[in-house]
Amino acid sequence: MEMSDGEAAQNLHPKLVTLEDITAAAERISDLALRTPVIPLPHPLRPDELLHCKAESLQPTGAFKLRGAYNTIAQVLDQARERGIVAQSSGNHARAVAWLAHRLNLRAVIVMPDAAPPTKIAAVRALGAEVEVVPSAQRDIRAKELVEEYGYVHVPPYDDLRIIAGQGTVGLELVEQLPDVDVVLVPISGGGLISGISTAVKALKPGTQVIGVEPELAADAAQSFRERRRITWEPELTYRTVADGLRTPALGVHPWEHVQRYVDDIITVSEDQILAAMRHLAVAGRLVAEPSGAVATAAWMHDLAPSGATVAAVVSGGSVDPALLASVLRAEP
């Protein structure tokens, strides 16, 4: 079996992102990525208790993925202009890369799995990107083929140090915006987001806990953390969760290195807890979150996370099927 980009890189020089990489990324992405606000959300049962929500759902592409994608593309812009870019993703990374290609006037091919919702495929096409739909299992291979055959510049979704540094800017901003933060809850799947955030937070505030949150039904990262080895779950398992952004079958190789060093725990939430958090974010926080974006809030709402005086959660994205959000809003709390 072929090694992933991450595995190959890892074997050559195991490496961690640094705070300097993240501050450089912050500078690089500042013209197109939003410095997202931190929105206070009252607890549904104890309204004086607040969660501080870092609203990455408000990025112009609807999720934090813009940060890492832009930090990567900005470093290879000349080649990207000449040769075009390729990315594989079923959702928010695809949209971020397509949006950036449109803004920066680059040719982009996005490899999307046939399991991706037609609305997400249409959204990527509407941004002017070329979309290749392939069976889910083949998307990584097909992206690699396109790089080899046509020389496209690859923008990987999470197993890459430039991507991790870009996502880390969320942590940098959070510590600036909320200097007293003592617990940070972060959705986890491939691990790019929590790797960057934990690097920034531990460098700036070593006493702050960084906790990954994952759906019970796609708990490969929680199991990996517990067993101290990187474990893969079959897509048949991970695809059971409503949180379509968190179905990646395993942590990336680079993320695994960061998670082992910097993450304090990984906890899980149920599907019902995720949906209740989406509802609460919309009603009490006026934030539209997708299921993946609501898992960290779900852990806090249901008292599953470590408590702290100042707790923050990353609301990682808001690209939700309107019918799903409607059904969640109709449900009794």
Added chain:
Amino acid sequence: MEMSDGEAAQNLHPKLVTLEDITAAAERISDLALRTPVIPLPHPLRPDELLHCKAESLQPTGAFKLRGAYNTIAQVLDQARERGIVAQSSGNHARAVAWLAHRLNLRAVIVMPDAAPPTKIAAVRALGAEVEVVPSAQRDIRAKELVEEYGYVHVPPYDDLRIIAGQGTVGLELVEQLPDVDVVLVPISGGGLISGISTAVKALKPGTQVIGVEPELAADAAQSFRERRRITWEPELTYRTVADGLRTPALGVHPWEHVQRYVDDIITVSEDQILAAMRHLAVAGRLVAEPSGAVATAAWMHDLAPSGATVAAVVSGGSVDPALLASVLRAEP
């Protein structure tokens, strides 16, 4: 008939808020009011065209009303601590005053009309305020009685220079965040918000147009503007609109002075246009807006507003009935 506070003040010394009043307000409210983000929203038909949404829906109380209420209370804090405060409102002003009273440890009585949704009354009670429910027509009178009988400090909803200066901080921030803005669309009802915003915008960027947006079914301000006299609509008329925050029967006296001087036009939107804008804000902007909060976006979406290179809309609030938002999300765009 009794004069309102505004009319009495107006007769004594007709006065306009200044940019200095607004910058002083910005300083005064900065510890509790959020500097709300400006979120780019693509046009539903022409995705390269963006509306810049000033997301006041993300204020901790769900609407811009926090700004004016706090700017007022902060100037009379000693009396308020001693005597308590009173306010009349069916919605977002009530919530802002109750929330501030809770935060600042003040006694608060909120006079709410019997037409207010039970959920809004419950929300105000949950913040610890005493609520008096009265027939809609009597709420102003009852608030005045409470001031006279018990010495409460009155926090009026819009017809007050301190309130206008507080709401003006939205305009101050907007010009800082979006220095090229050339059209600003603002929901209008009692007129406090647009009075403050237009004062700030015209002082800082005299060439920028400021346009009020109102539901067709509660178009007293648009008619007043057209006929150059302050016109009152019966509540039986204004209460037809779904935009429950914009049912005030007439512009306030102080707001009317500001609107005549600084506002370029007042335009109207239909009920369907308002609901379509709520849907688009949620799906494409990840912002939960209440109907009143969506009217300015509705005018832009439906090409009713003056076009400009850089157009901004104030999304004034997000306190929406979850069932209404759900039905809007289920509707086909």
